[in-house]
Every structure is written in C-alpha cells, then in structure tokens.
Amino acid sequence: xxxxxxxxxxxxxxxxxAHSDIPASLGFVAAAVAAVFFGSNFVPVKRFETGDGMFxxxxxxxxxxxxxxxxxxxxxxxxxxxxxxxxxxMWCTGNTMTVLIIKTVGLGQGILIWGSVNLxxxxxxxxxxxxxxxxxxxxxxxxxxIGMTLCLFSAFIYLFLNxxxxxxxxxxxxxxxxxxxxxxxxxxxxxxxxxxxxxxxxETFIDKLSAVHKRIIGSSASVIAGIxxxxxxxxxxxxxxxxxxxxSQHGLDYVFSHFSGIFAASTFYFFLYCIYMRNKPRVxxxxxxxxxxxxxxxxxxxxAWFIANAALxxxxxxxxxxxxxxxxxxxxxxxxxxxxxKRNILVMLGAFAITISGAITTAMSKVN
Numbered sequence: 001x002x003x004x005x006x007x008x009x010x011x012x013x014x015x016x017x018a019h020s021d022i023p024a025s026l027g028f029v030a031a032a033v034a035a036v037f038f039g040s041n042f043v044p045v046k047r048f049e050t051g052d053g054m055f056x057x058x059x060x061x062x063x064x065x066x067x068x069x070x071x072x073x074x075x076x077x078x079x080x081x082x083x084x085x086x087x088x089x090m091w092c093t094g095n096t097m098t099v100l101i102i103k104t105v106g107l108g109q110g111i112l113i114w115g116s117v118n119l120x121x122x123x124x125x126x127x128x129x130x131x132x133x134x135x136x137x138x139x140x141x142x143x144x145x146i147g148m149t150l151c152l153f154s155a156f157i158y159l160f161l162n163x164x165x166x167x168x169x170x171x172x173x174x175x176x177x178x179x180x181x182x183x184x185x186x187x188x189x190x191x192x193x194x195x196x197x198x199x200x201x202x203e204t205f206i207d208k209l210s211a212v213h214k215r216i217i218g219s220s221a222s223v224i225a226g227i228x229x230x231x232x233x234x235x236x237x238x239x240x241x242x243x244x245x246x247x248s249q250h251g252l253d254y255v256f257s258h259f260s261g262i263f264a265a266s267t268f269y270f271f272l273y274c275i276y277m278r279n280k281p282r283v284x285x286x287x288x289x290x291x292x293x294x295x296x297x298x299x300x301x302x303x304a305w306f307i308a309n310a311a312l313x314x315x316x317x318x319x320x321x322x323x324x325x326x327x328x329x330x331x332x333x334x335x336x337x338x339x340x341x342k343r344n345i346l347v348m349l350g351a352f353a354i355t356i357s358g359a360i361t362t363a364m365s366k367v368n
Contacts, residue, residue, distance in 0.1 A: 027311020028363060030304040034321050037301030039328020044297075045290040046336070054273045055283050056291050057095065061266035063295025064302075068259030071252055071303055078253035080260075083239055087232040088261025094228035096269050097221045104209070104218025113219060116152060117226025119322045123148055125234055126314025133237045136313040144315055144365035150358030151319040154326070157351035230318075232258075233309060251306040259299060319362045323355050 050056040072078065101114065129135030138144035209217070236254045274281050308317040330348050
C-alpha cells in the first residue's frame with residue numbers, strides 16, 4: 001500500500017456523498033472504535049471526586065482540544081473553519097445541561113429524552129437533509145428504518161437496569177467500598193451521549209422548584225440537549241455540501257475546528273461558573289489527570305465518528321454509534337459489579353440483543 005493509498009483512508013470526508021471514496025469497511029471499523037472509546041472514556045475517573053462537574057468538564061474539554069491539535073498536526077495543519085466551531089459549541093452547550101436535567105427529571109427520564117432526541121435529530125437531519133445539507137439515502141431504506149427503530153427501542157430497555165452506584169469518595173479520592181463495588185463515576189452518571197454529570201447534595205434554586213416546574217424545565221432541557229448533541233456534525237456537513245470547490249472534503253480537516261469550539265465554549269461556561277461561585281470554583285486536583293485521559297479518549301472517539309460519517313453517512317452511523325456504547329458501558333458495569341442479579345442480567349442481555357440487531361440491520365442497509 002502506497003502513501004497515497006494510506007492518505008485516501010485517513011483523510012476521509014465527513015459527509016458520505018458522491019465524491020467520497022472511503023470504503024464502508026473502514027467506516028465500520030471507525031464506528032467500532034468510536035463505540036469502544038465512548039463507552040469507556042469515563043472509566044479513568046472512576047474513583048475520583050468530580051464535584052459539580054464544571055471543573056471536570058473544563059479539564060476534559062482541554063484534553064479534547066489537545067487531541068484535535070494532534071489530529072491537525074497529522075493532517076499538516078489544514079485550513080481552520082470557524083463555522084465548524086459551531087458544532088463544538090452545540091455539543092458543549094448540551095453537555096452543560098445534564099446536571100440541570102438530572103436534578104429536575106432524574107437520570108432515567110433524562111437519558112430517555114435526550115438520548116432518543118439525539119438519535120432522532122442526527123438521523124433525521126442526515127436522512128432528509130435538514131438545515132441546508134444534502135439528504136443521504138441509504139442503499140436499503142427499509143433496513144435502515146428497521147435498524148434505527150431497533151436502536152431507538154434499545155434505549156428504553158436500558159432504563160430497566162438497576163445499578164449499585166451509591167458509594168461515596170473521600171477527600172483523598174478513596175472509595176468507602178471495595179474496588180469492584182465503587183461506581184464508575186462517584187456520585188455521577190454517564191449518559192448515552194457520552195456526557196458526565198454530578199449530582200451533589202448542595203441545595204440550589206432547582207431544589208426549591210415545584211414538581212411541575214421541575215418536570216417542565218427538565219423535559220425542555222432534555223429535548224434541547226438531545227437536539228444539540230444530534231446536530232453537532234451539521235455545520236461541517238453544511239460547509240462541505242454548500243462549498244464543494246472551496247473547503248476541504250476531508251472530514252479530519254475539520255476536527256481541530258470542531259474541537260476548538262468545544263474548548264472555547266467550555267472555557268466560557270467555566271468563566272461564568274467562576275463568576276457565579278464568586279471566584280471560589282470547586283476544583284479537584286486529583287481529577288485532573290483522569291479527566292485529561294477521559295478527554296483524549298473522547299476526542300479519539302469523536303474523530304473516529306467523523307470517519308464513520310464519511311464512509312457510512314449519518315443515517316447509518318448515528319444509530320450504531322449512539323447505542324452500541326451502551327453495551328460497552330454495561331459491560332464495564334458488570335466488571336465493576338454495578339450490575340448484578342439474574343433480573344438485571346436478563347434485562348441487559350435483552351438490551352444487548354436489540355442493540356446488536358439494530359446495529360447489524362443498520363449496517364446491512366449500507367451494503368449494496
């Protein structure tokens with residue numbers, strides 16, 4: 001294989017269109033890489049306190065930006081596309097809403113709403129060409145519809161899993177229970193959109209709201225977050241579809257711009273947080289290195305998603321990459337003994353079967 005051949009596979013366009021030469025096989029490999037890293041990227045911070053999550057997010061997003069810088073260096077520092085930053089801004093904004101969502105409508109309903117909306121918005125925008133992008137029609141439309149429906153249904157099944165994540169971590173980062181019973185994220189939950197949130201015991205204005213107001217605010221925030229997650233690739237695709245003769249058609253050329261949007265938004269939100277906290281933000285030094293490792297893993301997964309979009313198109317990549325990480329996360333839950341008991345195992349196996357069936361069916365919709 002020549003250098004030119006290697007370049008063809010590593011410099012794939014984000015949007016699967018007529019000018020894309022990237023093979024579907026590489027797209028499925030990239031989707032698998034994205035699923036593994038998205039399902040595992042919070043494992044490094046398993047036994048470290050993350051407080052209210054704002055400091056953790058800022059450090060993680062810094063590592064995401066550094067990962068994007070490495071990708072840019074590999075690509076010989078391509079042109080910077082400011083519009084692509086909007087996708088990173090959308091993702092980061094959605095990510096900051098997860099604390100509000102968990103404290104208003106709870107983990108189960110929150111994941112159900114934002115996870116489903118994420119899958120639907122990403123799939124619909126690519127399939128029908130919303131917001132100025134070209135529609136992507138799978139090779140087998142019926143199989144794609146069936147696969148997407150199965151993947152969406154699998155999100156409901158995971159809600160019936162009961163996990164044991166009530167242990168706490170002291171100031172030294174040591175869990176009050178053994179290594180296997182401690183949660184992947186102390187006092188935190190990981191969403192199907194690869195977000196991290198921390199629910200603390202401090203009373204805020206949210207705790208003073210009525211049940212009705214909490215439901216309205218939480219549900220609305222969940223929908224908004226899901227839309228932002230699902231559309232975070234749209235700015236890049238818009239650039240490629242509307243300016244075919246000017247910008248790069250190589251998806252990895254947009255990673256640094258996209259990740260710069262994440263870092264800029266995260267820094268801005270952390271700045272506002274510091275003002276809100278009267279210059280006394282909750283900082284956890286022991287979480288810095290794990291948070292950076294988590295960010296690198298997320299950045300690799302997101303870069304792989306760019307490649308998967310190129311080879312498979314959003315209608316194929318979204319159902320796979322938004323649901324398969326749930327399997328990876330559940331397997332980590334078994335390893336750390338968060339998921340136990342016959343009932344939980346049966347529920348999990350059922351969810352696995354539906355998710356895998358949906359992923360395979362969606363993949364088959366790409367086969368000519």
